[in-house]
Amino acid sequence: MLKHIRIILCQPSHPGNIGAAARAMKNMGLQRLTLVEPEVFPHADATTRASGADDVLANAQVVASFEEAIADCQWLFGTSARMREFPWPQLHPAQGAQKILSLATLGQEVAIVFGTERSGLSNEQLQRCDYHLTIPTSPSFSSLNLAAAVQVIAYEIYQAWLGVNAQPKSPPADQFIDKATMDEVTGLLNHFEQTSIKIGFMDPAHPKKLIPRLKRLFSKAQLEKEEVNILRGFLKMVKQN
Protein backbone atom coordinates (compact mmCIF):
# COMPACT_ATOMS: atom_id res chain seq x y z
CA MET A 1 0.00 0.00 0.00
CA LEU A 2 3.01 2.33 0.44
CA LYS A 3 3.24 2.41 -3.34
CA HIS A 4 0.19 4.67 -3.44
CA ILE A 5 2.03 7.33 -1.45
CA ARG A 6 4.27 9.90 -3.08
CA ILE A 7 6.36 12.81 -1.84
CA ILE A 8 6.29 16.09 -3.78
CA LEU A 9 9.04 18.68 -3.22
CA CYS A 10 8.18 22.11 -4.59
CA GLN A 11 11.08 24.14 -5.96
CA PRO A 12 13.78 22.74 -3.72
CA SER A 13 16.88 24.97 -3.81
CA HIS A 14 19.54 22.58 -2.54
CA PRO A 15 20.24 19.33 -4.39
CA GLY A 16 21.67 17.97 -1.13
CA ASN A 17 18.20 18.20 0.38
CA ILE A 18 16.73 16.26 -2.54
CA GLY A 19 19.23 13.45 -2.00
CA ALA A 20 18.69 13.43 1.76
CA ALA A 21 14.93 13.36 1.24
CA ALA A 22 15.29 10.37 -1.13
CA ARG A 23 17.33 8.54 1.47
CA ALA A 24 14.82 9.34 4.21
CA MET A 25 12.00 8.06 2.00
CA LYS A 26 13.70 4.80 1.09
CA ASN A 27 14.60 4.20 4.74
CA MET A 28 10.89 4.28 5.42
CA GLY A 29 9.72 2.19 2.48
CA LEU A 30 8.64 5.08 0.23
CA GLN A 31 9.77 5.11 -3.38
CA ARG A 32 7.90 7.77 -5.33
CA LEU A 33 9.38 11.25 -5.48
CA THR A 34 8.17 14.17 -7.58
CA LEU A 35 10.26 17.32 -7.97
CA VAL A 36 8.56 20.54 -9.04
CA GLU A 37 11.04 22.87 -10.73
CA PRO A 38 14.11 21.88 -8.74
CA GLU A 39 16.75 24.62 -8.89
CA VAL A 40 19.50 22.10 -9.67
CA PHE A 41 18.87 18.45 -10.49
CA PRO A 42 20.46 16.03 -11.05
CA HIS A 43 23.52 17.02 -9.06
CA ALA A 44 26.43 15.30 -7.33
CA ASP A 45 25.26 16.60 -3.94
CA ALA A 46 21.92 14.88 -4.41
CA THR A 47 23.59 11.58 -5.26
CA THR A 48 26.03 11.83 -2.36
CA ARG A 49 23.37 12.59 0.21
CA ALA A 50 21.04 9.91 -1.20
CA SER A 51 23.73 7.48 -0.08
CA GLY A 52 22.34 4.46 -1.91
CA ALA A 53 18.81 5.64 -2.57
CA ASP A 54 19.87 6.20 -6.18
CA ASP A 55 16.82 4.37 -7.47
CA VAL A 56 14.52 6.90 -5.81
CA LEU A 57 16.45 9.73 -7.48
CA ALA A 58 16.64 7.96 -10.84
CA ASN A 59 12.89 7.34 -10.83
CA ALA A 60 12.02 10.81 -9.57
CA GLN A 61 9.51 12.58 -11.74
CA VAL A 62 10.62 16.12 -12.56
CA VAL A 63 7.76 18.42 -13.52
CA ALA A 64 7.40 22.06 -14.45
CA SER A 65 4.49 23.02 -12.24
CA PHE A 66 2.65 22.22 -9.04
CA GLU A 67 -0.51 21.57 -11.09
CA GLU A 68 1.28 18.92 -13.12
CA ALA A 69 2.66 17.28 -9.99
CA ILE A 70 -0.69 16.89 -8.31
CA ALA A 71 -2.74 16.12 -11.43
CA ASP A 72 -3.35 12.41 -10.79
CA CYS A 73 -3.38 12.60 -6.98
CA GLN A 74 -6.59 11.98 -5.07
CA TRP A 75 -5.54 13.33 -1.71
CA LEU A 76 -3.10 16.09 -0.88
CA PHE A 77 -1.48 16.55 2.49
CA GLY A 78 0.40 19.83 2.73
CA THR A 79 3.16 20.34 5.27
CA SER A 80 3.16 23.66 7.02
CA ALA A 81 5.05 25.02 9.98
CA ARG A 82 3.12 28.23 10.26
CA MET A 83 -0.33 29.13 11.33
CA ARG A 84 -2.06 30.37 8.23
CA GLU A 85 -4.72 32.92 7.72
CA PHE A 86 -7.36 30.31 6.91
CA PRO A 87 -8.41 27.69 9.39
CA TRP A 88 -7.79 24.29 7.79
CA PRO A 89 -8.07 20.69 8.87
CA GLN A 90 -4.75 20.31 10.64
CA LEU A 91 -3.20 17.02 11.71
CA HIS A 92 -0.27 15.99 13.85
CA PRO A 93 2.15 13.84 11.79
CA ALA A 94 1.09 10.71 13.68
CA GLN A 95 -2.61 11.34 13.03
CA GLY A 96 -1.86 12.33 9.46
CA ALA A 97 0.08 9.13 8.90
CA GLN A 98 -2.91 7.06 10.02
CA LYS A 99 -5.12 8.95 7.63
CA ILE A 100 -2.65 8.68 4.77
CA LEU A 101 -2.27 4.98 5.31
CA SER A 102 -5.96 4.28 5.50
CA LEU A 103 -6.40 6.05 2.17
CA ALA A 104 -3.46 4.28 0.53
CA THR A 105 -4.81 0.97 1.78
CA LEU A 106 -7.90 1.63 -0.28
CA GLY A 107 -5.73 2.19 -3.34
CA GLN A 108 -6.23 5.96 -3.28
CA GLU A 109 -3.40 8.08 -4.66
CA VAL A 110 -1.98 10.20 -1.85
CA ALA A 111 0.66 12.93 -2.06
CA ILE A 112 2.48 14.72 0.73
CA VAL A 113 3.62 18.11 -0.43
CA PHE A 114 6.61 20.06 0.90
CA GLY A 115 7.34 23.70 0.09
CA THR A 116 10.56 25.58 -0.57
CA GLU A 117 13.35 25.70 1.99
CA ARG A 118 12.93 29.43 2.38
CA SER A 119 9.21 29.93 2.74
CA GLY A 120 7.37 26.63 2.61
CA LEU A 121 4.19 26.16 0.60
CA SER A 122 2.34 29.20 -0.65
CA ASN A 123 -1.12 29.94 0.67
CA GLU A 124 -2.47 29.03 -2.74
CA GLN A 125 -0.78 25.63 -2.62
CA LEU A 126 -1.95 25.04 0.95
CA GLN A 127 -5.50 25.79 -0.10
CA ARG A 128 -5.32 22.95 -2.60
CA CYS A 129 -4.59 20.48 0.16
CA ASP A 130 -7.17 18.30 1.88
CA TYR A 131 -5.25 18.39 5.13
CA HIS A 132 -2.32 20.24 6.61
CA LEU A 133 0.36 18.35 8.47
CA THR A 134 2.18 20.35 11.13
CA ILE A 135 5.25 19.01 12.85
CA PRO A 136 5.26 20.43 16.38
CA THR A 137 8.54 22.22 17.08
CA SER A 138 10.07 24.55 19.59
CA PRO A 139 8.33 27.91 19.09
CA SER A 140 11.63 29.74 19.30
CA PHE A 141 13.28 27.72 16.50
CA SER A 142 10.62 26.20 14.36
CA SER A 143 12.02 25.86 10.86
CA LEU A 144 12.98 22.29 10.08
CA ASN A 145 15.38 21.40 7.33
CA LEU A 146 13.43 20.15 4.29
CA ALA A 147 14.90 16.64 4.35
CA ALA A 148 14.44 16.47 8.12
CA ALA A 149 10.75 17.26 7.67
CA VAL A 150 10.49 14.54 5.02
CA GLN A 151 12.23 12.19 7.45
CA VAL A 152 9.73 12.86 10.25
CA ILE A 153 6.68 12.42 8.01
CA ALA A 154 8.09 9.31 6.30
CA TYR A 155 8.96 7.89 9.71
CA GLU A 156 5.40 8.36 10.96
CA ILE A 157 3.97 6.80 7.82
CA TYR A 158 6.22 3.78 8.16
CA GLN A 159 5.34 3.37 11.84
CA ALA A 160 1.65 3.51 10.93
CA TRP A 161 2.27 0.95 8.19
CA LEU A 162 4.06 -1.35 10.65
CA GLY A 163 1.12 -0.97 13.00
CA VAL A 164 -1.37 -1.97 10.33
CA ASN A 165 0.81 -4.85 9.22
CA ALA A 166 1.60 -5.90 12.74
CA GLN A 167 1.54 -9.62 12.32
CA PRO A 168 1.77 -11.77 15.34
CA LYS A 169 5.21 -10.57 16.28
CA SER A 170 7.91 -12.78 17.57
CA PRO A 171 8.25 -11.93 21.22
CA PRO A 172 10.77 -9.19 21.98
CA ALA A 173 14.30 -10.40 22.34
CA ASP A 174 14.39 -9.96 26.09
CA GLN A 175 11.86 -12.74 26.47
CA PHE A 176 14.27 -15.29 25.05
CA ILE A 177 16.10 -15.18 28.33
CA ASP A 178 17.14 -18.37 30.02
CA LYS A 179 16.08 -16.99 33.35
CA ALA A 180 17.36 -18.55 36.53
CA THR A 181 14.89 -20.39 38.74
CA MET A 182 14.08 -19.08 42.20
CA ASP A 183 16.05 -22.00 43.59
CA GLU A 184 19.12 -21.00 41.66
CA VAL A 185 18.83 -17.40 42.86
CA THR A 186 18.42 -18.60 46.44
CA GLY A 187 21.53 -20.76 46.02
CA LEU A 188 23.43 -17.71 44.84
CA LEU A 189 22.19 -15.59 47.73
CA ASN A 190 23.23 -18.25 50.25
CA HIS A 191 26.61 -18.55 48.60
CA PHE A 192 27.02 -14.78 48.75
CA GLU A 193 26.03 -14.72 52.42
CA GLN A 194 28.45 -17.48 53.42
CA THR A 195 31.27 -15.84 51.52
CA SER A 196 30.50 -12.45 53.04
CA ILE A 197 30.74 -13.95 56.50
CA LYS A 198 33.94 -15.82 55.67
CA ILE A 199 35.76 -12.73 54.41
CA GLY A 200 34.45 -10.56 57.24
CA PHE A 201 32.21 -8.39 55.10
CA MET A 202 29.12 -9.40 57.06
CA ASP A 203 28.77 -10.02 60.75
CA PRO A 204 26.14 -12.80 61.14
CA ALA A 205 25.11 -11.28 64.46
CA HIS A 206 24.41 -7.95 62.76
CA PRO A 207 23.67 -8.77 59.13
CA LYS A 208 22.12 -5.36 58.46
CA LYS A 209 20.39 -5.21 55.11
CA LEU A 210 23.02 -6.87 52.95
CA ILE A 211 20.96 -9.88 51.86
CA PRO A 212 17.71 -7.97 51.26
CA ARG A 213 19.66 -5.48 49.16
CA LEU A 214 21.24 -8.25 47.11
CA LYS A 215 17.86 -9.92 46.66
CA ARG A 216 16.50 -6.70 45.28
CA LEU A 217 19.50 -6.17 43.02
CA PHE A 218 19.28 -9.71 41.59
CA SER A 219 15.57 -9.33 41.12
CA LYS A 220 15.97 -6.09 39.19
CA ALA A 221 18.60 -7.77 37.02
CA GLN A 222 16.25 -10.66 36.15
CA LEU A 223 19.20 -12.99 36.55
CA GLU A 224 19.83 -15.63 33.93
CA LYS A 225 21.22 -19.09 34.59
CA GLU A 226 24.55 -18.20 33.04
CA GLU A 227 24.86 -15.12 35.22
CA VAL A 228 24.20 -17.18 38.33
CA ASN A 229 26.93 -19.55 37.19
CA ILE A 230 29.39 -16.72 36.63
CA LEU A 231 28.76 -15.19 40.04
CA ARG A 232 28.94 -18.53 41.80
CA GLY A 233 32.16 -19.32 39.97
CA PHE A 234 33.55 -16.03 41.26
CA LEU A 235 32.40 -16.72 44.83
CA LYS A 236 33.89 -20.22 44.71
CA MET A 237 37.28 -18.75 43.87
CA VAL A 238 36.94 -16.22 46.70
CA LYS A 239 36.45 -19.02 49.18
CA GLN A 240 39.59 -20.81 48.04
CA ASN A 241 41.72 -17.75 48.66
Place this chain on the structure above:
Amino acid sequence: MLKHIRIILCQPSHPGNIGAAARAMKNMGLQRLTLVEPEVFPHADATTRASGADDVLANAQVVASFEEAIADCQWLFGTSARMREFPWPQLHPAQGAQKILSLATLGQEVAIVFGTERSGLSNEQLQRCDYHLTIPTSPSFSSLNLAAAVQVIAYEIYQAWLGVNAQPKSPPADQFIDKATMDEVTGLLNHFEQTSIKIGFMDPAHPKKLIPRLKRLFSKAQLEKEEVNILRGFLKMVKQN
Protein backbone atom coordinates in the same frame (compact mmCIF):
# COMPACT_ATOMS: atom_id res chain seq x y z
CA MET B 1 13.12 19.03 32.09
CA LEU B 2 14.57 18.88 28.56
CA LYS B 3 17.72 20.41 30.01
CA HIS B 4 18.60 17.07 31.61
CA ILE B 5 18.76 15.41 28.21
CA ARG B 6 21.89 15.47 26.10
CA ILE B 7 22.83 14.06 22.72
CA ILE B 8 26.23 12.40 22.34
CA LEU B 9 27.68 11.86 18.86
CA CYS B 10 30.58 9.42 18.80
CA GLN B 11 33.32 10.13 16.25
CA PRO B 12 31.15 11.83 13.67
CA SER B 13 32.99 12.00 10.32
CA HIS B 14 31.07 14.76 8.58
CA PRO B 15 30.84 18.24 10.08
CA GLY B 16 27.65 18.74 8.04
CA ASN B 17 26.00 16.02 10.08
CA ILE B 18 27.03 17.73 13.30
CA GLY B 19 25.41 20.96 12.15
CA ALA B 20 22.26 19.22 10.95
CA ALA B 21 22.03 17.33 14.25
CA ALA B 22 22.33 20.62 16.17
CA ARG B 23 19.53 22.11 14.10
CA ALA B 24 17.33 19.02 14.60
CA MET B 25 17.96 19.22 18.35
CA LYS B 26 17.13 22.89 18.65
CA ASN B 27 13.97 22.43 16.57
CA MET B 28 12.87 19.99 19.24
CA GLY B 29 13.90 22.00 22.29
CA LEU B 30 17.16 20.16 23.01
CA GLN B 31 20.31 22.17 23.70
CA ARG B 32 23.07 19.92 25.02
CA LEU B 33 25.39 18.32 22.51
CA THR B 34 28.54 16.32 23.25
CA LEU B 35 30.97 15.36 20.50
CA VAL B 36 33.38 12.50 21.06
CA GLU B 37 36.47 12.86 18.88
CA PRO B 38 34.78 14.57 15.94
CA GLU B 39 36.88 14.15 12.79
CA VAL B 40 36.54 17.85 11.91
CA PHE B 41 35.04 20.44 14.23
CA PRO B 42 34.37 23.33 14.16
CA HIS B 43 33.87 23.58 10.40
CA ALA B 44 31.98 25.81 7.99
CA ASP B 45 29.76 22.87 6.92
CA ALA B 46 28.61 22.41 10.51
CA THR B 47 27.74 26.08 10.83
CA THR B 48 25.91 26.16 7.49
CA ARG B 49 23.82 23.09 8.19
CA ALA B 50 23.07 24.25 11.74
CA SER B 51 21.24 27.11 10.05
CA GLY B 52 20.78 29.20 13.16
CA ALA B 53 21.40 26.61 15.85
CA ASP B 54 24.81 28.20 16.36
CA ASP B 55 24.34 28.29 20.11
CA VAL B 56 24.03 24.51 20.23
CA LEU B 57 27.30 24.21 18.30
CA ALA B 58 29.05 26.90 20.32
CA ASN B 59 28.09 25.21 23.57
CA ALA B 60 28.88 21.69 22.35
CA GLN B 61 31.22 19.84 24.63
CA VAL B 62 34.08 18.21 22.72
CA VAL B 63 35.68 15.29 24.53
CA ALA B 64 38.43 12.81 23.80
CA SER B 65 36.71 9.60 24.79
CA PHE B 66 33.37 7.88 25.15
CA GLU B 67 34.14 7.35 28.83
CA GLU B 68 34.60 11.06 29.35
CA ALA B 69 31.35 11.82 27.54
CA ILE B 70 29.24 9.52 29.68
CA ALA B 71 31.02 10.02 33.02
CA ASP B 72 28.35 12.10 34.72
CA CYS B 73 25.34 10.53 32.97
CA GLN B 74 22.94 8.39 34.93
CA TRP B 75 21.05 6.80 32.06
CA LEU B 76 22.33 5.89 28.63
CA PHE B 77 20.12 5.22 25.65
CA GLY B 78 22.09 3.81 22.74
CA THR B 79 20.77 3.99 19.20
CA SER B 80 21.23 0.84 17.21
CA ALA B 81 19.95 -0.38 13.88
CA ARG B 82 21.22 -3.87 14.20
CA MET B 83 20.31 -6.91 16.23
CA ARG B 84 23.22 -7.63 18.49
CA GLU B 85 24.55 -10.81 19.97
CA PHE B 86 23.20 -10.09 23.43
CA PRO B 87 19.53 -9.54 24.00
CA TRP B 88 19.07 -6.09 25.47
CA PRO B 89 16.12 -3.99 26.58
CA GLN B 90 15.05 -2.55 23.27
CA LEU B 91 12.63 0.32 22.83
CA HIS B 92 10.80 1.90 19.93
CA PRO B 93 11.65 5.64 19.75
CA ALA B 94 8.17 6.57 21.00
CA GLN B 95 8.45 4.27 24.02
CA GLY B 96 12.03 5.38 24.57
CA ALA B 97 11.00 9.02 24.49
CA GLN B 98 8.43 8.41 27.24
CA LYS B 99 11.07 6.70 29.34
CA ILE B 100 13.66 9.41 28.70
CA LEU B 101 11.22 12.11 29.59
CA SER B 102 10.04 10.47 32.78
CA LEU B 103 13.67 10.21 33.91
CA ALA B 104 14.54 13.79 32.92
CA THR B 105 11.46 14.98 34.78
CA LEU B 106 12.99 13.55 37.94
CA GLY B 107 16.19 15.49 37.30
CA GLN B 108 18.14 12.41 36.22
CA GLU B 109 20.93 13.00 33.71
CA VAL B 110 20.03 11.20 30.48
CA ALA B 111 22.15 10.81 27.37
CA ILE B 112 21.18 9.49 23.97
CA VAL B 113 24.21 8.11 22.21
CA PHE B 114 24.72 7.88 18.45
CA GLY B 115 27.57 5.95 16.80
CA THR B 116 29.68 6.68 13.76
CA GLU B 117 28.13 7.20 10.35
CA ARG B 118 29.82 4.10 9.03
CA SER B 119 29.21 1.49 11.67
CA GLY B 120 27.14 2.89 14.52
CA LEU B 121 28.00 2.20 18.14
CA SER B 122 30.43 -0.57 18.99
CA ASN B 123 29.20 -3.60 20.90
CA GLU B 124 31.21 -2.39 23.86
CA GLN B 125 29.49 1.00 23.76
CA LEU B 126 26.08 -0.63 23.38
CA GLN B 127 26.80 -2.79 26.40
CA ARG B 128 27.19 0.34 28.50
CA CYS B 129 23.68 1.47 27.65
CA ASP B 130 20.62 0.93 29.81
CA TYR B 131 18.37 0.73 26.79
CA HIS B 132 18.72 0.48 23.06
CA LEU B 133 16.59 2.65 20.84
CA THR B 134 15.87 1.18 17.43
CA ILE B 135 14.22 3.23 14.72
CA PRO B 136 12.16 0.80 12.64
CA THR B 137 13.15 1.09 9.00
CA SER B 138 12.70 -0.73 5.74
CA PRO B 139 14.71 -3.95 6.07
CA SER B 140 16.14 -3.49 2.58
CA PHE B 141 17.52 0.00 3.27
CA SER B 142 17.95 0.42 6.95
CA SER B 143 20.82 2.85 7.47
CA LEU B 144 19.59 6.30 8.43
CA ASN B 145 21.70 9.39 8.04
CA LEU B 146 23.13 10.37 11.43
CA ALA B 147 21.35 13.73 11.61
CA ALA B 148 18.13 12.11 10.39
CA ALA B 149 18.32 9.63 13.25
CA VAL B 150 18.90 12.49 15.70
CA GLN B 151 15.89 14.23 14.14
CA VAL B 152 13.59 11.25 14.67
CA ILE B 153 14.64 10.71 18.28
CA ALA B 154 14.51 14.43 19.12
CA TYR B 155 11.09 14.64 17.47
CA GLU B 156 9.75 11.79 19.60
CA ILE B 157 11.19 13.34 22.75
CA TYR B 158 9.58 16.67 21.98
CA GLN B 159 6.22 15.02 21.23
CA ALA B 160 6.45 13.17 24.55
CA TRP B 161 7.33 16.45 26.25
CA LEU B 162 4.32 18.16 24.69
CA GLY B 163 2.19 15.25 25.87
CA VAL B 164 3.46 15.46 29.44
CA ASN B 165 2.99 19.19 29.54
CA ALA B 166 -0.50 18.89 28.20
CA GLN B 167 -1.51 16.61 31.04
CA PRO B 168 0.71 17.05 34.09
CA LYS B 169 1.19 13.54 35.42
CA SER B 170 2.86 12.48 38.59
CA PRO B 171 5.76 10.19 37.77
CA PRO B 172 5.52 6.60 38.95
CA ALA B 173 7.06 6.07 42.37
CA ASP B 174 9.48 3.32 41.39
CA GLN B 175 11.54 5.71 39.34
CA PHE B 176 12.88 7.66 42.32
CA ILE B 177 16.14 5.80 42.02
CA ASP B 178 19.46 7.28 43.07
CA LYS B 179 21.12 5.73 40.08
CA ALA B 180 24.86 5.36 39.91
CA THR B 181 26.75 7.44 37.36
CA MET B 182 28.61 5.74 34.52
CA ASP B 183 31.87 6.60 36.29
CA GLU B 184 30.75 4.76 39.39
CA VAL B 185 29.72 1.71 37.37
CA THR B 186 33.05 1.78 35.53
CA GLY B 187 34.83 1.90 38.89
CA LEU B 188 32.90 -1.16 40.02
CA LEU B 189 33.64 -3.05 36.80
CA ASN B 190 37.34 -2.30 37.10
CA HIS B 191 37.32 -3.38 40.73
CA PHE B 192 35.56 -6.62 39.78
CA GLU B 193 38.04 -7.27 37.00
CA GLN B 194 41.09 -6.68 39.19
CA THR B 195 39.67 -8.86 41.93
CA SER B 196 38.80 -11.62 39.44
CA ILE B 197 42.36 -11.62 38.21
CA LYS B 198 43.77 -11.58 41.72
CA ILE B 199 41.76 -14.59 42.89
CA GLY B 200 42.41 -16.50 39.67
CA PHE B 201 38.83 -16.36 38.43
CA MET B 202 39.83 -14.56 35.27
CA ASP B 203 42.91 -15.06 33.14
CA PRO B 204 43.77 -11.61 31.75
CA ALA B 205 45.22 -13.32 28.66
CA HIS B 206 41.88 -15.06 28.04
CA PRO B 207 39.25 -12.88 29.66
CA LYS B 208 36.44 -14.56 27.71
CA LYS B 209 33.20 -12.71 28.14
CA LEU B 210 33.32 -12.07 31.86
CA ILE B 211 33.40 -8.28 31.75
CA PRO B 212 30.81 -7.88 28.96
CA ARG B 213 28.52 -10.22 30.87
CA LEU B 214 28.95 -8.23 34.06
CA LYS B 215 28.35 -4.98 32.17
CA ARG B 216 25.12 -6.38 30.88
CA LEU B 217 24.08 -7.68 34.30
CA PHE B 218 24.78 -4.33 35.97
CA SER B 219 22.98 -2.51 33.21
CA LYS B 220 19.90 -4.71 33.57
CA ALA B 221 19.99 -4.12 37.31
CA GLN B 222 20.07 -0.33 36.81
CA LEU B 223 22.55 -0.11 39.64
CA GLU B 224 22.01 2.44 42.35
CA LYS B 225 24.78 4.29 44.17
CA GLU B 226 24.24 2.29 47.34
CA GLU B 227 24.45 -1.01 45.46
CA VAL B 228 27.75 0.03 43.93
CA ASN B 229 28.99 0.83 47.44
CA ILE B 230 27.88 -2.55 48.77
CA LEU B 231 29.53 -4.49 45.96
CA ARG B 232 32.74 -2.48 46.20
CA GLY B 233 32.77 -3.02 49.96
CA PHE B 234 32.51 -6.74 49.32
CA LEU B 235 35.28 -6.68 46.71
CA LYS B 236 37.53 -4.68 49.03
CA MET B 237 37.22 -7.35 51.67
CA VAL B 238 37.97 -10.07 49.10
CA LYS B 239 41.23 -8.35 48.26
CA GLN B 240 42.29 -8.24 51.88
CA ASN B 241 41.88 -11.98 52.28
